[in-house]
Amino acid sequence: MAINFDEIIDRHGTYSTQWDYIEDRFGRADILPFSISDTDFSVPTGVQDAIKRRIEHPIYGYTRWNHEEYKESVCNWFEKQDNVKISKNWISYSPSVIFSVSVFIRIKSEPGDSVAVFTPMYDAFYGVIKENNRFLVPIRLGNAYSDYNVDWDSLEAVLKQKQTKILLLTNPHNPTGKVFSKEELKLISELCEKYEVFIISDDIHRDVVFDQYKYVPLTEVRKKDMVLCSSASKTFNIPGLIGSYLIQPDEQLYAAFQIELKQKNALSSVSILGMLAQV
Ligand SMILES: Cc1ncc(COP(=O)(O)O)c(C=O)c1O
Structure with missing residues (x-):
């Protein structure tokens, strides 16, 4: 409907x-x-129905995310919307995108290192970088009339600094709405490879794109030294149900994230309603 x-x-x-x-x-x-980026539109009726059905069952116990339906929901979405193939083995649940970003900042850098970001920038990133004792290095995007273009010289100058260990990308970018083209992602990836900088790509707004642009996930240009963090929460207006996912093609980094999720933080039991809403 x-x-x-x-x-x-x-x-x-x-x-x-x-x-x-x-x-x-x-x-x-x-x-x-x-x-706040939730909307005042009702969520799709299919989502509401799935939740109502589950609520009828009177027991709301610990619930698993690690099953085919959960992982396929992400793969199918990327395939249907973007014609992009994602392996089920790369998908992990995470309680929130910011949790994923915070964990990968800690896994891939040390206190005192720098995290580069394109500014202006989503406000929560300031806290997550600062409170993890990393320095934020801004790279200013061009103005609206220039399609928020990347200043490649500034980007290279920042990535070149030896304390820059991570580029935290938002694609599409919040707050400008800029959608990075495949060519731009390729150039960013090449520079990051040259200077051994890990890329965290926050793609939570992946479905909020004007018609003339096309969202391309970073996995299309790079599967090493990267993580893509996203969620169904913005697309379907369900942030209150809790849950997000990440795409991590590197087996070792995938395993490192599972230790953070399960052992260090005991956060791997999923919100029943969040999981069903995503599926
Ligand atoms: C770019 C961006 N990343 C992350 C978030 C928050 O995601 P989560 O609630 O899953 O941490 C938002 C919410 O506005 C956002 O705009």
């Missing part, structure tokens, strides 16, 4: 971070809160 995007749904009284805590967050109640 099609979604009616003109329907106004009152979210007050649902503990909504966006609508119920305006005064708490901004110090005054008479403003419109456009600072």
Whole structure:
């Protein structure tokens, strides 16, 4: 069934971070809160139905993500939407994209190292880099009239610095909406390879792309020294159900992430509703 995007749904009284805590967050109640990226559109009815069916079962026990349906849901989405083949063996659950980013910052760099980012930038990255005791190195994107182009000389100058260990990419980029082309991704990847810089690609907005652009996942140009972190949460407006996934083609890094997820943080039991919503 099609979604009616003109329907106004009152979210007050649902503990909504966006609508119920305006005064708490901004110090005054008479403003419109456009600072959180969830939307006021209802989620697809197929998702609602799957959740309702599961709620009917009266036991909500520990639940596994590591099964065919979960991993295939990601592979199928990339194949159907982007004509891109992803192996099931590369897929892992993660509780959130920011958790994945934080873990890979710790796995692939040491305190005191630098993480390069294209600015302007999604605000949560400032905290995740700083609180992991890494330095943030900004690379300014061009302006809107230049399609937010990459300044290749600045990028190379930053990647060249020996303390730069990670490039944290957002594709599509938040907040500009820039979608990196395959050619741009190739050039970025070549420079990162030259200077041995790991790439974390946050592709959470992968489905929010204007018609004339095409989203290309980083795996199309690089399968080594990278991780792609994403989630169904933005596309289907389900961040409150909790859950995200990552694509990690390198077996050793995949195993390292599983240790973080299961042993170090005991976070591998998935939210039942989040998992079903994604599938
Ligand atoms: C670029 C980007 N990454 C990550 C997130 C948050 O993802 P998660 O809630 O899965 O940590 C957001 C949310 O706005 C975002 O815009």
